[in-house]
Every structure is written in C-alpha cells, then in structure tokens.
Amino acid sequence: MVAMDAAFQRCIVPRCGATCDVAETAFVCPRCGGLLDVAYDAARLRVPRALREIEGRWADRADPLNFSGVWRFRDLLPFAPPEHVLTIGEGQTILQRADAVAGYVGLHPGRLFLQYEGLNPSGSFKDNGMTAAFTHARLVGARRAACASTGNTSASLAVFCSATGLMRAIIFIGSGKISYGKLAQALDHGALTVQITGDFDDAMLRVQQVARRLGIYLVNSINPFRLEGQKTIMFRVLEALRWEVPDWIVVPGGNLGNVSAFGKAFHELVEWGLIRRPPRLAVINAAGADTFYQLYEVRGLRWNGGVLDQTLIDGYYAELEARNARAATIASAIEINRPVNLPKALRALEQCGGVVREVTDQEILDAKAKVGAGGLGCEPASAASVAGARKLRQEGVLSVDDRVVCILTGHQLKDPTATVAYHSTDQRTFDEVLGQRGVKRATFANRAIQVSNDLDEIIKAIELYS
C-alpha cells in the first residue's frame, strides 16, 4: 500500500472527527458510522501558489497524467503517488458559453455557461470520480469492484474495468430502472450485471451489504475517493473562466455526490488561499425524487455544525415508507429518494450559501430540448440544472447578469428513448414514455416530416419547412 503521507480519512461529523488510514475501504466512520472525507495534513501539503501554475501542464499532454482533466490537478487531490494513478483520459470536457439557452433561462448573453461532462469516455461525469476510486482500489489491491447504479456509475465502472483489465465489475441495477444506452454499456463492457427487483434505493442498500460480506471494493459516491475526483469538474470550470469564480453553480441532485464534491472543492480552495470566495450552489431535484428539496427547503433541515436533526430525517423517510412512495421521474439518473451523501450535501450548501429546487418532468424535457437546440446533447437528468436555473431566475434568486454555470452531467445518447418520444410524431409513443409521467406537451418538439417517396413531394416539403 503506497499512499501519500499527507492523506488520511476523517469522519465529517465535527464532534466525532475520528480518523483512519487511506487504506481503509469500509467508507464509514469506524467510531460513529458517519460519512468520511479524504483529508490532508496541511503541513505536508504541496499546493501550487496560484491555480494558474497548473495550466503549464497543458503543454505536456504526452504525459497521461497531464492529459487527464482530473490528474492535471493532482496537487489538489494528493492521496496517491503519481505512478499509481489509473487514468483512461477522462475529463476532456468543455465549458461552453450558451447564449441561446441563456435566453431561455432569462439571463443576458454571455452569462450562462454549460459544463459538458458528456464528453467523458463513458459519456458522463462519473469518470472523474471513477479514475480516483480506481486509483484507490489499486492502492489497496482490490480485485472486484461493485456499485448500485441508475446507469452512469455502472457504465463508468464497466468501462474502467474493461479498459484497464485490472478488476471485475459487479453492478446492481433496479429492474426496468435504467435507460437502454446505459444498460448497453454495462453489457458491452462485460460487467457482471445484477438486476434486482426494486429500485435504486433498494439496490444501494444491497450493494453495501454484499460489498461488506464479500470484501468487494465499493465505487458508489459514499466512497470519499470518488468525490476527490469529482472536485476537478469545478477546477476545470474555473480554468475555463480564466480562474474567475462564477456567481452560481447549478447541478442536478440524485445521490448528492456532485454537490458534496463541489462544496469540498471550493472550501479547500478558499482554505488553501487559491480563491477568495466560493460561488453559490444550487441543487436541482426532479419533483418525483425530491427528498433533498423536501428536507432542506420545506422542512428546514440544516448542516448545523454537523449535528443533524435525525428525527426529522427519520420522520420523512417513515412517511415515504407509510405511503409506499417510490422515486419516479423521466430523469432516471436522479430517480433516488434516499441520497447517501445527504450530510455532506448539507455541509456544502452551508459553506457555499446554497439552495435546492425541484422541477417537473415537463420542465426537464423542455429545458433539454432547448439545450439540444443550443448545440449540446444531454440526458434528461442533466437538463434539470437548466430547468432549475430558469426557475431560480423567475424567482429572482438569480439576477439577469449573474454568471451561471449549469452542469450537463451526461450525454444525450445515454437515453435516446426520452428524446425520441419527446420529438415523436406518434402520439402513442409520446403517451407511453412521457404522457404516463404527467408530461402534457412537447413544447419545443422538432418533429420529423412524413413524405411519400416522390421527388416532387420531397422538394415541396423541404421548401415549405426550411
């Protein structure tokens, strides 16, 4: 086991604060059962004097570590020696100025940016975290790795296992709860795919039990090393903005790994003297999977110095249970009612002055169509960020000149079913996929035109519609 001296794991609950070695893989506090952070001993940390210094590494892209959009920032997640890092070229993603979408959101031109994580090797932001978890798994000598997933974590795990040949992927998915694009990836990349009767929340509970029993390395975002990798999404956003901090980061919320990672990233950058203030964070739930919104905005749950109101949380979950309420949204990636990173997400909102909103499937799909028409393709969950920004703008929480970054977490081709149904000319297809979920109209549909196989008719139709 070769880890960097400065790194260890520490319980996030301040009144506990128990620490354990980097080599531990239980991913829960040995004393109180709380979540763990990867922490660094400030005295031994070697962070650059300014973030700009990291840019020099662009010039040396032949080095796989400098090529990686995660490991280029290795000084800011120094838990493994560089020679132990496992990378497949993740993090080559872009921040795109999106004026057409800005108009839809209600922002002035030049104020909205989309961080397109769909460009990762497996097509979602998960690869940022997976390279970090894989590096840790390799440090501890793991041979098998498992996750529960709504599809993207499993796709990423499957890609990393097949690309490196170092581990066997075991993935747990709820039956019928994963889009075809993502299921295709798991199968094509040779993962052992376990479909259990139930949904993501059921699968998440089971995979933790199985991982513990069989000693399998867990790569869900309860794994704090995953979140170290996901911090770099924010580093790349800052890099693309020439190291200026935006006013808002807007991100979809599912298991709440991203918001937790982003909060930690900004907290550390402030602590290490690399930025002066964090941006504000907005987390967007789907209305059919809105635990975070309900707990934070409706019931007032707060981080409260790490002393969470557990009675409030338990009461909420007991209500869900009593109603037999299950998460239900077209944005299947965030169809989650029991987010494992809830405490870390509360901490992130506290540190960054955050808010939570919920958006309907209708709002998500309309925003997704606008994102697509604006030049980037994303899956439904990703578009929740844009729908949420629009809502926050309408409420006046965002002002028209705020600089806003929405995270597009996954690629359009992850879930073609939702997209095709939205644009479909066939009412039955629309009803089957979307109508059932309360989506009433495809507000911005781009419908294929039906023309008979006749040259004159084809030309007439093109002249009419173009």
Ligand code: F0G
């Ligand atoms: N967007 C996409 C495309 C996702 O796949 C996920 C999570 C999220 C947003 C939510 O991110 O969990 O960090 O709040 N997908 C997980 C999975 C749960 O299994 O692929 P989060």
